Structure formats: structure tokens, C-alpha cells
Amino acid sequence: MNILSVGRDFIATTFRLSTPIIFAALGGVISERSGVVNIGLEGMMLLGAFGATVGTYYTHNPFIGLLTGALAGGLAAALHALLSIHFKADQIVSGVAINMLALGATNYLLLLLFQTAGNSPAVLTIPWKIFAASALILPFVLHYFLYRTPVGLRIRAVGEHPKAADTAGINVFFVRYCCVIISGILAGIGGAYLSISLLNRFTRDMSAGTGFIALAAVIFGKWTPIGALGAGLFFGLAYALQFILPGILPHGMKIPPEFFNSLPYLLTMIVLVGAIGKAIPPASDGIPYDPKESR
């Protein structure tokens, strides 16, 4: 094994593992920028992965599968939006409920549609490089959108000070609904990538925490699209390291894979303490907007 091919494998693995994190994290950024916390990213990814598999299985077209996956994530997000925006429910608990529902629903349907508790049948796939390339471009598009366009300004205004935004004539509820649903669509695409690109089937609980890593990436990236990209790549790199290190480290030296698996979470806690620069969330993140309340 020469050093060049090892390096190439390493970079490829990093991109492959970063891609789902980046997609879901971008979803988290846009939702939280508008002021709605989205703990349900994990469940939306899981539904996206399942929706994509089902869509591909019945149409034999993975691109339609991608659409159904995005749709599944978007639908779950619409429920989250309804609960947390319209009914002013606790956004964190709502997210927890979405995650539970997603886990229950996918396992239920897995048994019902495919008569299995483990893996769905194999389906057609989309080349991973298409996803990876989009994951690299999309953050910059989103950055331009959020910081250079009037709509982006409105979204940020709604997340920072909804009352002021409302007074200025922005429909706070509408903006939040849109952002949360887009967030679910992005998480759904991230999930679809898992089942119809990285793998070629749905497996039980296949998101396995990727949504929570994305949540960590949102915070680690300080609630910005470019930051989410950086965090996603960095976390992907941490994962890729555990595949490559055994070949590089001197004989007998071993770092347990669990250490690398914990790294994203540990780093996020450290960044929150302020050791790697302060992470400040949007001012009204997580607070339901009530037009009747004076603030």
C-alpha cells in the first residue's frame, strides 16, 4: 500500500462520511436561524433514508427515491413546525417526539412492507460523488442566501427578534414554517444519501446518531452554513481517521474507535465552554413567537 493511495482513500472516506452530516447540519442552521430548534434532525434523516429506499424500490429510479426521501423528511418537519410554531409546543420535546415517531414508523413499515426487522431489499443507487459535490457547494449558496439576499435578512431577523421583524411587516410564522420544512427536506436528503448512495438499502435505525452529530456540527459551526461545512468535514475526518490509523500507527499502538466516535460530541462541549471561540445562538432560538406578547 503506497502513501498516495492511502491519502486518496482517506480523503474520499472523509468526504463520504461528511456528506450526510453537512446536509442535515445545513438544515439545522436554517431552522435555528429562523428561531426554531430542531432536535428532530435524527428522525427526519431516518425517515428520509426510509422514504428514499421505498421510493427507489417501487419506481426503480433512485432520483425519484431522492425526492420521496426529501419529502418524508419535509413531512416530519412540517409536523414539527405545526407543533412548535402554531401550537407553541416545547420545541425540544417536539423534536424528541419526532425522533421516537420516526424510529417507530420506519421499523413498523419495514416489517409491514418488507417482512423484515433488519434490512430492506437492495435498491438502485446514485453515485456518492453527486451528493458530496452538492454538499460542498450548497453551504456557499446558503451563505449567500442568508447574508446577501433580502429573504435571508428576513430569516435572520425572525430568529433574532421576531417582534421587530413582525413590526416591520415580515410574516414570522410563514418564514419559520418555510425554514423548518426546508430543514427537514435537507435532513431527508442527508438520510436518502445513507440508504441510496452510501449503502444500497435501508437498515434498521440506519441514521444511528448522524442527526445528532449534525446538531453538534450546527453548534460547532456557530450556526453558520460555512461553519457547518467546516464542522461536517472535520467530524467526517475524525471518523475517517479510525479507518486509516491502524495502518499508520506503530505496531501495538491502538486508539479505540469509541474515542473517535465521541470526538464530535466532546469537541462541541469544549467549543460551548468558549475554549475555541464563543458560540452564540440566534437570540430567539427555541422561543415560540406569540404576536400578542409584548417584548
Place this chain on the structure above:
Amino acid sequence: MKKIAKEILLPISSIFLAFLVGAVIIKVSGRSPFLAYQSLLMGGFGSLGNLAQTCLFSIPLIFTGLSVALAYKCGLFNIGGEGQFLLGGLFAMAAAIYIHAPFIIHFPLCLLCGFAGGAVAGAIPGWLKARYGIHEVINTIMLNWICLNFVTYIVNGPMRSHSGLGTPEPLKTAVPPLIIPDSLIPGNQLNIGFIIAIIFVLLVGFYLSRTVQGYELKAVGLNPMAAEYGGISISKNIFLALCLAGGLSGLGGTFYYLGDLGRIPSTLSFPGYGFEGIAVALVGKLDPLGVFLASLLFGALESGGIFMQLNANVPKDLVTIIQGLVIIFVIAPGLVQSVFNWYRGKKEREGFEYS
């Protein structure tokens, strides 16, 4: 009396609506909702053996539910039940395997270690919140995963048994003894954890409503600024609340791994009790007695779910869906209200048509 009725109206109607939606799901799946719910009920309460199973499944839920409720009283959202559950289980298991002592010392020591393990996992976000003001939700979520990885590493490394299934079994002196002798209800596994859980329900209730410390904790939850003005330390109570909450979840893990499973398995994933504890606490209206009743209900769902899958051919994962739906309805009273309004309106409209 009327006040109590009003208090429990939302949980009851939420549970009702969740089951209703569940019935629609079963119907759409081409199965019989009636048969499914009948088997669910039978599996949960149908025989003494099933009832014992329901009580057994409710033990970890009582602890995690109390954990969430206690933290909530202090204005904190403990979403880290899973990690605290795992770390508590690990500490207790270590004490159960490596310490040799007679039952009367060994078993309480294991409980203490389980509590301590959970409390450690609660203390970290507690300290970070008290010292730096970092929102506990993020840190408890992060710690869930760190704990999962840590416990996985220990179970497959230093504590790995020769069988390779996970940790060795706990010593006989550390296993929670059964309440009901096997000769009375054959095959029952209901252990003393159920009684200890009930004691903790009473303890937490007493702590919150009858002690100065509990009063301070609630005062911080209700209005931190006013509490501080009254001489109550916000940071001390926040730290304490998360330590206690963590300890409670840790006890749940203790009974689950020492009793139900008899080891910590090598292929480890989140047991789910930490998240269900949130549902239990909300359905129980954050009241210890309510948590107890809600835990019994959720325990019955778990034990009945297996029965339902066998009898009515409805995947037991429906139980998870119903649990998720219960949460959704409980946190959105407006949604429940509008569903009932819609139903009432529909009945009235139909009435007009006929008249």
C-alpha cells in the same frame, strides 16, 4: 376533586387520541385494531404473569421519569437520561462484579454506585450550566453519545467476559432478588426494584413538597431571579438538580442491567428508557405519583406489544409510535382542543343536516 379532574384531562385525552391514531394506522395496515388492542391489553394486564412483566418493565421508566420530572421542577430539561442510565448501569455492574460482600452490604452498595454513576453524567452538564450558563439540553445530548461510546469501550475492553456476550454476570449477592416466589407465578422476573422504585416515588414527592431544599429547587425553576433575590443560590440548585436527576436515571440503569438483562451486552445501543422517561414525566404531569401511573401504562405497552405482534400480527413498533403520539398531544393542548372542537363541530353540522 374538580381540580384533579381538570389536571388529568389532558393526559387522558392525549392517550386516548394517540390510541385512536394508532387504530387508524393498524386499520390502514390491513389488520384489526380491535384484535390488536385486545392483545395489547391482555399482554399488559391479562394474567398475573403479564402483570408482573408490566411492573418489571415499568421499573426503569419510573426512575427515568422521576429524573426528568425532578430536573424540570428546577427549570431544567434533562434529555440525558440515556447516558446517565448507561453510566449508572456500568458503575453498578462494576461494583456487582468486582466487590465481594454479603448481600446486605453488596446490594445497597451497587445501588449507591449506580446512583453515583448517573450523578456523574448529570453533574457535568449541571456544572457547565451553573458555571458557564451553557444550555443543559445540548450538553446532555452530547453526553448521551459520549457515555454510549465510553460504556461500549469498557464493556468490550476491560470488563469483557470470556463468553464475549458483554460483561460477566453480576455476583449472586448483587442481583436484585425477586419479590414473588417462582412457585407462585412461574417464570416471573419482577424484582425488588419495583418496591424501591415506589419508595423513590414517595421520596421524590416528599423532597419536592416537604423539604426546604426541594422548595429552593422549585423556586429556582419557577422564577430564578426572584429565588436569587430571596437568598437562594441558582447555580447550586441547578447543579444539585442535575446530579439528583442523573442519579435517578442511573438507578434505572442499575435495575435494568443487574436485574432484567443480568449483564451489559457487548452490542450496546440506547436502551430508550431515557427518552421514554420524558414522555412518562410529561404524561404524569411532572408529579411523582403521575410518573408512577404513566410508567405502569408505558410498561404495559411494552409488555403487551410483544403479545400484540404475535397475536394480531401488528409490529410491536406500533408501541413506539403511540408513545411518540402521546408526547405530541400532551405538549400541544391546543391540538387536542382543536381535534375535540372539530369533532363536536362535525356532530353539530351533521345534526343540522338531519333536522
